[in-house]
Amino acid sequence: MITVNHYLVLSAILFALGTFGVLTRRNAIVIFMCIELMLNAVNLSFIALSHHLGNLDGQIFVFFVMTVAAAEAAVGLALMITFFRNRESIEVDDISMLKW
Amino acid sequence: MHDYSLIWLIPFFPLVGFIVNGLLGKKIGNEKVIGAIGTLAIAASFVVSCKMFFQLLGDVEKTHEVILFSWMSVGQLQIDWGFLLDPLSALMIMVVTGVGSLIHLYSNGYMHGEEGFYRYFAYLNLFCFSMLMLVLGNNALVMFVGWEGVGLCSYLLIGYYFEKKSAGDAAKKAFVVNRVGDFGFLIGLFTLFWALGEHGVWTFQFTKIAENAHLLPAGGVVVTVATLCFFLGATGKSAQIPLYTWLPDAMEGPTPVSALIHAATMVTAGVYMIGRMNGLFSMAPDTMMVIAIVGAATAIFAASIGLAQNDIKRVLAYSTVSQLGYMFLAMGVGAFSAGIFHLMTHAFFKACLFLGSGSVIHAMHHAYHKAHLHDDPQDMRNMGGLAKKMPITFITFFISTLAISGIPGLSGFFSKDEILWWAFSSTRGGWILWLIGFIAAGMTAFYMFRLVFMTFFGKQKTDARAKDHVHESPLVITIPLMVLGLLALVGGWVGIPAALGGANRFEHFLAPVFEHAQETYGIHSQHSLHAFEFPLMGCSIGIALVGIFLAWIMYVKNPELPGRLVARFRWLHTAIFNKWFVDELYDGLFVNATKRLGRYFWKGFDVPVIDGIVNGVGWLVQGSSRVLRFIQNGQIHSYAMTMVLGMVVIVAVYVFK
Numbered sequence: 001m002i003t004v005n006h007y008l009v010l011s012a013i014l015f016a017l018g019t020f021g022v023l024t025r026r027n028a029i030v031i032f033m034c035i036e037l038m039l040n041a042v043n044l045s046f047i048a049l050s051h052h053l054g055n056l057d058g059q060i061f062v063f064f065v066m067t068v069a070a071a072e073a074a075v076g077l078a079l080m081i082t083f084f085r086n087r088e089s090i091e092v093d094d095i096s097m098l099k100w
Numbered sequence: 101m102h103d104y105s106l107i108w109l110i111p112f113f114p115l116v117g118f119i120v121n122g123l124l125g126k127k128i129g130n131e132k133v134i135g136a137i138g139t140l141a142i143a144a145s146f147v148v149s150c151k152m153f154f155q156l157l158g159d160v161e162k163t164h165e166v167i168l169f170s171w172m173s174v175g176q177l178q179i180d181w182g183f184l185l186d187p188l189s190a191l192m193i194m195v196v197t198g199v200g201s202l203i204h205l206y207s208n209g210y211m212h213g214e215e216g217f218y219r220y221f222a223y224l225n226l227f228c229f230s231m232l233m234l235v236l237g238n239n240a241l242v243m244f245v246g247w248e249g250v251g252l253c254s255y256l257l258i259g260y261y262f263e264k265k266s267a268g269d270a271a272k273k274a275f276v277v278n279r280v281g282d283f284g285f286l287i288g289l290f291t292l293f294w295a296l297g298e299h300g301v302w303t304f305q306f307t308k309i310a311e312n313a314h315l316l317p318a319g320g321v322v323v324t325v326a327t328l329c330f331f332l333g334a335t336g337k338s339a340q341i342p343l344y345t346w347l348p349d350a351m352e353g354p355t356p357v358s359a360l361i362h363a364a365t366m367v368t369a370g371v372y373m374i375g376r377m378n379g380l381f382s383m384a385p386d387t388m389m390v391i392a393i394v395g396a397a398t399a400i401f402a403a404s405i406g407l408a409q410n411d412i413k414r415v416l417a418y419s420t421v422s423q424l425g426y427m428f429l430a431m432g433v434g435a436f437s438a439g440i441f442h443l444m445t446h447a448f449f450k451a452c453l454f455l456g457s458g459s460v461i462h463a464m465h466h467a468y469h470k471a472h473l474h475d476d477p478q479d480m481r482n483m484g485g486l487a488k489k490m491p492i493t494f495i496t497f498f499i500s501t502l503a504i505s506g507i508p509g510l511s512g513f514f515s516k517d518e519i520l521w522w523a524f525s526s527t528r529g530g531w532i533l534w535l536i537g538f539i540a541a542g543m544t545a546f547y548m549f550r551l552v553f554m555t556f557f558g559k560q561k562t563d564a565r566a567k568d569h570v571h572e573s574p575l576v577i578t579i580p581l582m583v584l585g586l587l588a589l590v591g592g593w594v595g596i597p598a599a600l601g602g603a604n605r606f607e608h609f610l611a612p613v614f615e616h617a618q619e620t621y622g623i624h625s626q627h628s629l630h631a632f633e634f635p636l637m638g639c640s641i642g643i644a645l646v647g648i649f650l651a652w653i654m655y656v657k658n659p660e661l662p663g664r665l666v667a668r669f670r671w672l673h674t675a676i677f678n679k680w681f682v683d684e685l686y687d688g689l690f691v692n693a694t695k696r697l698g699r700y701f702w703k704g705f706d707v708p709v710i711d712g713i714v715n716g717v718g719w720l721v722q723g724s725s726r727v728l729r730f731i732q733n734g735q736i737h738s739y740a741m742t743m744v745l746g747m748v749v750i751v752a753v754y755v756f757k
Binding site for chain 1: 734736737740741744
């Protein structure tokens, strides 16, 4: 029998993986994917708890998160393409023009 | 009914002259135009002054106040830009604008070809404006504006040749020494203001001060302190002991400036101020005594220094200090109108002497310039025999010398003798004061004739190459000399004392200003002494003749005698020649002490404490930011890492609480 705790543990593992990726990777696309992973980990726990509690609020929240993530993907990828065209790189360490 | 509402024009014309020449003078560039603007400005105010003066002469009411506009108004205190015209200020505006006009005219010739010609005339006009505000102001604050204004102009004009270090130093010295006096003036003013305020009279207005002076106890501490402070101001502006040292140095300025500012007008401001507040001063017998003693001491002290100077202008400078001493002696013994009388005659003959010396210097300078020599054109040892070369200068100079020496019939005789008579016979005087003034009169005759003999008589000792280039000055210079020489001759006739069959119209003219205080406080010449009037007059004529005779023996008959005397009394000559070492004394006592104090504060306080605090704050910020800098490294990962760790900590706290 799969209980809500299983879902939550999976969600925590996915979130931790995402966080780890964000902190350690240098490639902007990978960081971006890691952020998506974190968002989806959160979505998972929303759905699980929504089902567990019989309340639809969590599921509505997930729609919002997915919408925002989609918008973020559109804007983020556009930025990356523009940046790659200028610098031929999407390493975040190269995006340092505002640092003194 | 007489109308005095146009009185504001008197200071207004010089102010316009100052503004025009000051702002546009450089653009105009033409000396004739600039000189005409400056001279006409003061001449115009002379015309207005004449009108006011004669109008007042024929008026029954002798005190007029004209309020131009309100300056400030605080609670009950109302201060106006107002003018006060009474016999005293009417006389002063006549002297200032009259002598001033002549000196402006003279300057056209004397300053010809000088760099900054427009600057000179602008300053001179500004000076006249300030001086007229000083004498016309109806309250002490307007007077103070003028008082500071003339000090500023004096500074600017002494330092006219500012590329010469000695001129710059002299200007600074004059300014700083005057500041000491001005400080006294202000303290005196505020003491008086609060003292009257205690009685519910908040005012700076002279007429109101005079009306309400009786509220203060006569001879009390407050009046004595206030008047002593005012007198300190007067010693600064009028070059009395202990603040006289700036005036001889002020001779660095152009000679017409010395004549106008440092002989005829500005230095008499202190005498005028005492005259203006005569009621108050009469209430403080102690202050009057101090004034009389300081005046007498200055008269003899400065005269003694004048005996041995070789610079023609310096002799005249010490002579001015000495004559101002006479005026203060007169004020101190309560002979206010005699003091003002001497102020007027002194303005005539001393301005003439200074302008005459300027004419000589001008000629000598010109001659040396022609001969390509660089000798000192002011050193009397290089002159001699100029009487034939410069007859007009000589005659006017000689008349003025007779006047200052106190030869009967000339202006100086009447005024000086009146002062000596009052010093002897006044209820506030004493025979010692007379004796000091008497000896100083002999010295005056001696040093003035020494000057005349060295400059105009004997053989011409000028370098042979320059000798023939010495010429009489042009008309623009000699006309003012002639007018002033004439005034030095006849200017005293308005004050011929009753004892000599005159009417002393001068004293009667000024009586409305001074009589009240003299009557109230019992100041008059004692009747028991009137038998001495003629013997004393004889004595002062006698000592003047002795002084002249000694000068004749030493500088005409036996020209080698001074050298022998100097060798015989070497220490005395050294002391006199070096001005009794007063400058050195002041340097040691005040200047160096102040410098040392400043140095101590610099090295002992400013550097370790003030700089220490400022630098310490800087070090602290730098040191702490050096640590904090590690946190802000610009690495997005480390920021994110910190956030995550922070979140973990917060969650941990929640979970394991």
